[in-house]
Amino acid sequence: MNKKVNVIGSGVIGLTSALLLQERGYEVTIIASEFPGEQHAEYTSPSAGARWKTLAPNSDLRLQRHDTVSFKFFWELAKSNAGNAGIMVVSAFDYYEEEATKDQLDPWWKTVVPTFQMIDRAELPKGMSFGYYYTTVVINPLVYLPWLMNQFLNLGGLCQRQTVHDLSDVITGVDIVVNCTGIRAKELTHDASLIATRGHNVLVKAPHIRKTMSMVRKKDYTYVIPRTDGTVILGTTKDEHGNAAEVNEKTTLDILQRAAQCCPELSPDGVQSMQVLENIVGYRPTRKGGPRIQNEFYVSKEGKKTLITHNYGHGGSGYQSSWGSCQEAVRLVEEGHAYIENDRYKIKQLFSRL
C-alpha cells in the first residue's frame, strides 16, 4: 500500500494538512515555492493578523465545524505550548456600527468561546450599536508557521522547493497530491470563484496592549491584534480589485487613526507617537462559496490514477479554520485513497482469474 503524499504549499493550510496526514501514517513531502521565514506577495500566511474571530454565518454548519475544531485546538495549544507556538489567550471586544440582525443577537459561536456576553449599550464607544465581549486566541504567524514546520520535520517530513506549473508535474511516485496553493490555486485549477482580497496592515510596537479589539463600520473594518512579542497588528483594508503590493502612506495613517479610535490606550499621546515597525500587505484567497475541499482523480496517459485533494480558498479565515478544514481534507484523502486501493484490488482479482 503506497502511503506517500505530496502536499503542495507551505502556508498554514499546507503545513496543517501535512501534519494531520503524518498523524494518519502517510509519508509526506511538502513541495512549495516559498517556505516559512520567506516572503512573497502571494504567500499569504506570513501577512495575516491573525486571530480567531469567526466569519462563519449562523446558516453554514460546515464552516462552523471548521472554526469550532480549530478554536478548541488553539485553546489547548495556548495552554500547553503558548510560548513556542506563538499563540496567546486574550480578551476580545468587537463593536458594530449598524444595528444587530437576528443572527448577530444570537451568534452560533457564543458557546464555543469562553466568557461570551453582549456588551451593555452604555459601555459601547460613541456611534456603535452593539458589541461582544469574549475570550479568544491570537496567533503570531512568524512564530506559528516555523513551529508547524518544526513539528512536520520532527515527524520525518520532507521538503522540496519547486514551482509547480501543472498538477501532473508532481504525481510521480505518489498516489495522492493535496493542493494547498492558496491564491495561486487559480493558475493551477482555473477556478473562477477564487479572487484575491488585498489587505493592508500596520505592525506597531505596543507591549502594553494585551487585548484584541475590532470595530465594524459601514465604510471600514478596523482591528487591533496583539502578539506574543509585544508588537501589535493594526488593520485593515479589504480591497477586491487591489493587486498591487505597494504601500499607500495615506492608508497607513488612516489605519493608525482608526485603530486609535477603536483602542484609545494604543496612543495616549496621539497617533504620531505610535512606533510603526512595518507595513504589511497580503492577499486573502477569497472563494465564493467557501474553501474548496474536494477530491478529483487525475488519470495519466498510461492509465495511472492519482488522487488530487484540493484544499484552498480559505479567505480571511485560514488560521481560524485551519485544523477543522484540514481535518475535512484528510478525511477526503482517506476516502479517495481507499477508492484507488479498491480499484487496484479489483484489477488484481481480474488478473487472478486469467
Ligand SMILES: Cc1cc2nc3c(=O)[nH]c(=O)nc-3n(C[C@H](O)[C@H](O)[C@H](O)COP(=O)(O)OP(=O)(O)OC[C@H]3O[C@@H](n4cnc5c(N)ncnc54)[C@H](O)[C@@H]3O)c2cc1C
Ligand atoms: C491582511 C490579512 C489578515 C488576515 N487575518 C486573518 C485572521 O485574523 N484570522 C485568520 O484565520 N485568517 C486571516 N487571514 C487569512 C489567512 O492568512 C489565509 O486564509 C491563509 O494564510 C491562507 O493560507 P494558505 O496556506 O491557503 O495559502 P498561502 O499562505 O498563500 O500558502 C500557499 C503556499 O503554496 C505555495 N504555492 C502556491 N502556488 C504554488 C505553485 N504553483 N508551486 C509551488 N508552490 C506553490 C506557496 O509557495 C505557499 O507555500 C488574513 C489574511 C490577510 C492577507
